Amino acid sequence: MSDSARRPMVAVIGGGYGGITVAKQLDDVAEVVLVEPKQSFEHSIAALRALVDPSWLTKVYLPYDKLLTHGRVVRDRAVAVESGRVVLGSGEELTPDHIVLATGSRYSFPGKAGLLDTDEAHALFRSSHEALAAADRVLLLGSGPVGIELAGEIKEVWPDKHVVIAELGDDILPGPFMPELRATLRRHLDELGVELLLGGRLAEQPSVEPGTLRTFTLPTGDGDKITADIWFRCYGVWPVTDYLAGDLVAARTAEGRVEVTPQLRVAGQESVYAVGDIVAGNRPTAAHAGRMAEAVAANIRAAVTGDGEEQPYVPIPPAIAVPVGPRRGAGQFPGVEGVVGDEIIADVKGRDLMTGKIAGDLGLPE
Ligand SMILES: Cc1cc2nc3c(=O)[nH]c(=O)nc-3n(C[C@H](O)[C@H](O)[C@H](O)COP(=O)(O)OP(=O)(O)OC[C@H]3O[C@@H](n4cnc5c(N)ncnc54)[C@H](O)[C@@H]3O)c2cc1C
Known part of the structure; x- marks a missing residue:
């Protein structure tokens, strides 16, 4: 034609x-x-890493100008x-x-920044990175793939930060996944020293804005309490x-x-x-x-x-790859028996977070 x-x-x-x-x-x-x-394609799959390492921002925000040969992108x-x-x-x-x-x-940020201008999105990531770098205790609400991945990314860069994932359910990773997958991910988190607060024990949400450096304390429903310096919403x-x-x-x-x-x-x-x-x-x-x-x-x-x-x-069919940092993780793939382990998860997602593939899809050098 x-x-x-x-x-x-x-x-x-x-x-x-x-x-x-x-x-x-x-x-x-x-x-x-x-x-x-939006001015740029937002590759949310790699966004969590850009929060802990802003040098990844140029792989998260990618131009549309090489996508189409005949057609047009209207901003x-x-x-x-x-x-x-x-x-x-x-x-x-x-x-x-x-x-x-x-x-x-x-x-919620950092999964998707929700900003139309690329410079503004970069600036938001950079200021949140600084806030996170200065925080000793981090609270993540939600133990879906985003909460788990973000915990892994934070621990990769700052192994000594205290990271807690709070979850309403009785186990991590809601969804149609094998119990063995959850067990493997729990083991990874445990080895990294990530604490889990399951079963809706966190009685309230922080009143502080997410991604802001400000210490707060919340009751955990059993007479105990949790103190954190920053939190991120990892659900919804x-x-x-x-x-x-x-x-x-x-x-x-x-x-x-x-x-x-x-x-x-x-x-x-x-x-x-x-x-x-x-x-x-x-x-x-x-x-x-x-x-x-x-x-x-x-x-x-x-x-x-x-x-x-x-x-x-x-x-x-249900499939998932959950990196816990760039080198480890676990997943469930159709037609593959049992839990997919560190090496394959690092290969298919954890190492480059599909940045090469997405750049290629947009007509950019991979
Ligand atoms: C941190 C994170 C990690 C993830 N990791 C994975 C993963 O490893 N694997 C996986 O499969 N999925 C992953 N996901 C989920 C995945 O990002 C979403 O499922 C995916 O973005 C959905 O794609 P979409 O094309 O439906 O919409 P989106 O990617 O949300 O794109 C929608 C686009 O529409 C535009 N838009 C909105 N309103 C209008 C309008 N009125 N007019 C014109 N344009 C409009 C938006 O600006 C946006 O660019 C992840 C999500 C997050 C947040």
Whole structure:
């Protein structure tokens, strides 16, 4: 398809893991417009390391300018999206043939900084790094992968800091994972001297802002108390769908996610799709976002070129890689019996935190 005037327009709303994959995979057959308010791609998978070592910031914030050859990245926010129509914050209106919603989720800092300007995001990481460096006692709320990984990153750089992970549940790592995986991760944390406060023993949340250097003391529910100099929120994924308008509003669930068909069309729609963290019933991971994006791109490509059949999305079974610092960790992979150990976890994630792969996806040197 060399004549761009005849290409159907695909508007991709959101340039996270899912959005860049759809946009790139359709760039040769469609007029792709990727709408993204952030100046740079934010590679959240590596964000925790950038907090303990700000030299990683240039691997976390990556430019979009090499992503597309034919299409364009519009630095703006979609403020209203309905079938066939996208209204941007600037007032510009797009009338695409296909729309892919990929607006993902908000997450607490340092997982996602939530800032549009790259220099401001770098500055936030640097000031939080200084605050963390000066803290002796660190409290992490939430023992999902982010809490565990952040504890490992902190201990790698500052082995003598006192790190406590507080968790509402009776064990770490909620989710569909093997008990042996939890046991291995608990052992890693124990060897590093990370303390676990399980079963909701922390009766209150700190009143101090997260990421701020200020000593506070909280009761632990058993007459005891915990004192820390800084804390970080390591739980909560808030889907972003506030721009849904007109006929798309009906597909929004009470939790703010989007109902989809097996082909990942937004429920009730012919040419509006959704991928990633906003999809109802999906486990919010970049791996799922990427896989959904590939499925949607293949279906739109088939519709555009007339080649191939539309296929349903086939979800991936539960899988996780949890580094505890760059050299150790544990994971659970489909088709692999037992817990995946240090070496493989360091290879697939811990050492470079997928920075090479993401740079490659964005068309940058790996
Ligand atoms: C610390 C951390 C570590 C993680 N590690 C892993 C891991 O190892 N493996 C894994 O699979 N997952 C991991 N995840 C989860 C993963 O980051 C998310 O699942 C992933 O970001 C979801 O991708 P997405 O494309 O759905 O959305 P996002 O990556 O959230 O991207 C959405 C994009 O949409 C943009 N946007 C929002 N609103 C609008 C709008 N109105 N108009 C236009 N654009 C908009 C946002 O600016 C953003 O760039 C991790 C998450 C965190 C926080």
